[in-house]
Amino acid sequence: EVHLLESGGDFVQPGGSLRLSCVASGFTFSSYALSWVRQAPGKGLEWVSFISVHDIPNYTDSVKGRFTTSRDNSKNTVYLQMNSLRDEDTATYYCAKLEGDTDSDYSFDDWGQGTQVTVSS
Amino acid sequence: SYELTQPPAVSVSAGQTATITCSGNKLGDKSASWYQQRPGQSPTLVIYKDNKRPSGTPERFSGSNSGNTATLTISGTRAMDEADYYCQAWDIGTAVFGGGTKLTVL
Numbered sequence: 001e002v003h004l005l006e007s008g009g010d011f012v013q014p015g016g017s018l019r020l021s022c023v024a025s026g027f028t029f030s031s032y033a034l035s036w037v038r039q040a041p042g043k044g045l046e047w048v049s050f051i052s053v054h055d056i057p058n059y060t061d062s063v064k065g066r067f068t069t070s071r072d073n074s075k076n077t078v079y080l081q082m083n084s085l086r087d088e089d090t091a092t093y094y095c096a097k098l099e100g101d102t103d104s105d106y107s108f109d110d111w112g113q114g115t116q117v118t119v120s121s
Numbered sequence: 122s123y124e125l126t127q128p129p130a131v132s133v134s135a136g137q138t139a140t141i142t143c144s145g146n147k148l149g150d151k152s153a154s155w156y157q158q159r160p161g162q163s164p165t166l167v168i169y170k171d172n173k174r175p176s177g178t179p180e181r182f183s184g185s186n187s188g189n190t191a192t193l194t195i196s197g198t199r200a201m202d203e204a205d206y207y208c209q210a211w212d213i214g215t216a217v218f219g220g221g222t223k224l225t226v227l
Contacts, residue, residue: 108154109166111165
């Protein structure tokens with residue numbers, strides 16, 4: 001059974017930094033792309049970032065230059081380093097495993113329970 | 122940037138068919154997925170590659186995608202299907218989610 005467990009969420013002031021972690025189990029971690037998706041309170045889902053099996057990341061425009069996604073296959077863990085945090089980054093951050101043949105037909109087939117990030121002064 | 126548009130809310134009587142639409146430019150040329158999110162829970166995948174059901178998705182859930190519109194259809198809707206539903210597609214290496222549709226089962 002696939003299991004994704006996020007951690008690292010916290011309360012932080014604007015301009016601060018956080019690193020989220022997502023530990024995976026139940027599948028061959030190195031063979032799958034992974035993604036971070038966030039959900040602001042009472043709002044919809046927003047894709048944040050993606051990291052391929054070849055360690056190539058991509059980001060939504062609003063976090064480019066501030067967030068960095070990386071993976072450590074030896075630890076079955078994907079990370080989201082978040083710098084220069086803003087109020088609008090406040091959200092529940094989900095880690096998700098991607099399933100598909102190409103980067104045009106991936107689906108988010110397993111999700112973690114999420115970790116809460118609150119940015120406020 | 123690419124956008125997907127969903128109706129904010131859909132209501133359906135129990136036992137009837139619910140239809141949720143997702144519109145985007147030439148969406149039919151892309152692969153659409155649908156996610157269910159019950160209150161206080163993480164999203165779960167219910168349809169992928171336009172019309173495929175993951176194991177665990179009831180047969181009453183079906184999907185289609187053509188032209189500019191993807192559609193999620195729930196036949197014989199049950200009270201347990203009351204949830205938020207999100208469509209999703211990829212555009213030039215970035216994932217896009219629709220704004221979500223709150224399904225109410227009367």
